[in-house]
Amino acid sequence: MQISKKQFSVYYHNYYRQLCLHALHFMNDADEAEDVVQETFVSLWDKREHLKTIKSIKAYLYTAVRNNCLTKIRDAKPTTSLEELPNQDFLSQDEQMERAEMEARIWKMIDELPERRREIFLMAKRDGMRYKDIAEQTGLTVKTVENHVLRAMQSLRAKDFKAYLFFFA
Amino acid sequence: MTDNFKHIDKRIEFVTKHYKPNTFDSKEGWKKLSTSIPELGKPQRVRLFPLIAAAAAIAVLIIGIGILFTSSSETLVAKTDNTVFMLPDSSRINMQKGAELEYEKDFDKVERRVSMTGEISFAVARDEEKPFIVTTPTAEVRVLGTEFTVEAGENETRLNVASGKVQFTPDSPAIPLLCTAGMIVHYTAENENVKVTSPDAMMEINGKSKSLTFNNAQLKEVVLVLSHFYNVKLELPEEEATLTFTSSFTQKSVIEIINIINLTLDTHVKIEN
Numbered sequence: 089m090q091i092s093k094k095q096f097s098v099y100y101h102n103y104y105r106q107l108c109l110h111a112l113h114f115m116n117d118a119d120e121a122e123d124v125v126q127e128t129f130v131s132l133w134d135k136r137e138h139l140k141t142i143k144s145i146k147a148y149l150y151t152a153v154r155n156n157c158l159t160k161i162r163d164a165k166p167t168t169s170l171e172e173l174p175n176q177d178f179l180s181q182d183e184q185m186e187r188a189e190m191e192a193r194i195w196k197m198i199d200e201l202p203e204r205r206r207e208i209f210l211m212a213k214r215d216g217m218r219y220k221d222i223a224e225q226t227g228l229t230v231k232t233v234e235n236h237v238l239r240a241m242q243s244l245r246a247k248d249f250k251a252y253l254f255f256f257a
Numbered sequence: 258m259t260d261n262f263k264h265i266d267k268r269i270e271f272v273t274k275h276y277k278p279n280t281f282d283s284k285e286g287w288k289k290l291s292t293s294i295p296e297l298g299k300p301q302r303v304r305l306f307p308l309i310a311a312a313a314a315i316a317v318l319i320i321g322i323g324i325l326f327t328s329s330s331e332t333l334v335a336k337t338d339n340t341v342f343m344l345p346d347s348s349r350i351n352m353q354k355g356a357e358l359e360y361e362k363d364f365d366k367v368e369r370r371v372s373m374t375g376e377i378s379f380a381v382a383r384d385e386e387k388p389f390i391v392t393t394p395t396a397e398v399r400v401l402g403t404e405f406t407v408e409a410g411e412n413e414t415r416l417n418v419a420s421g422k423v424q425f426t427p428d429s430p431a432i433p434l435l436c437t438a439g440m441i442v443h444y445t446a447e448n449e450n451v452k453v454t455s456p457d458a459m460m461e462i463n464g465k466s467k468s469l470t471f472n473n474a475q476l477k478e479v480v481l482v483l484s485h486f487y488n489v490k491l492e493l494p495e496e497e498a499t500l501t502f503t504s505s506f507t508q509k510s511v512i513e514i515i516n517i518i519n520l521t522l523d524t525h526v527k528i529e530n
Contacts, residue, residue: 104283118275133294194272213273244269
């Protein structure tokens, strides 16, 4: 099996973000997760002419990213105690893919929030700031801050499952 | 294990905890990757257009023997992938191997019209006065200024919009579809099937089996499709235009479909008298 430059580019653009999120579950750090995914694609490129027949390139990439993460963790700390291994909740690979795809969509939706709303949402939900402190820092009223956070949550939640709700819920 | 991992708020919490702007972006990633794999970065440079050269040679020959013949069109044929070319209006195109593009000599006098087969990406120079029109054997794509890719064979056309807005009209059913960034349209002429996919919605129209499928489609798009498909004028209250609708219909009348929409969404779509 061979992969052309064009196919490679398609795989890269289709799977990049979800693989980053997959890696994030192991690495717990966005920059490290991104590094692992990049390295995985570099090695896919190096092997592109000598791949054994692969049924699903997507499943292959997920497994490769996972293995590369585990290698990294192992090399960083030669003696990892069992408790420190990332908690994978014993998900099957299909479930891990589904989870990463879902999270990739959410990541992109945060990217697409209006800038102001995204800032306020992140202050509240990522940085754990109180509405009152955000209001003080931004010069908005507490009510407005609350509104931004609620609306942001709504758009992150809603888009995801709307498609199935009308007829199947 | 339970389906607990699917819980949306859990996922939102995880993503938010790690979120950083401008990361996990495949475009940025690709730029970085191109520094470690140089072959990815530069498009292979243009060993271009033997056909033009040939055409030019023939033209010279013909003039040489004194017959007045001005070739009224140019044809470009890409011999390799990623053949880059700039059109007279400074729109840029990137042709994949085997793609052909033809345009008239007076290309940008009134409107900018090209016809093509194969796979070509366009970055169209903005010119509100002169629409840029791409015709394929089965459809027409009309734009003002934007980036998109068209793949056209004899029986099908595929459109992928990277930025801006594009109007896509298949030959039959001739429904003008307004497509925005992220949308992919695939039309097969044989069974008169148009499938429109966007990041969060899907729509399929089949002229042969008279069937329509909407998945999370905005009501204004649904209504546009219905009005062209059944050739009726429909009224849609503005505040209901962005509601989304999911269902599929085969051989249903437009009245039945509108009733189902109105019942499902509690909306007020009406046929105009």
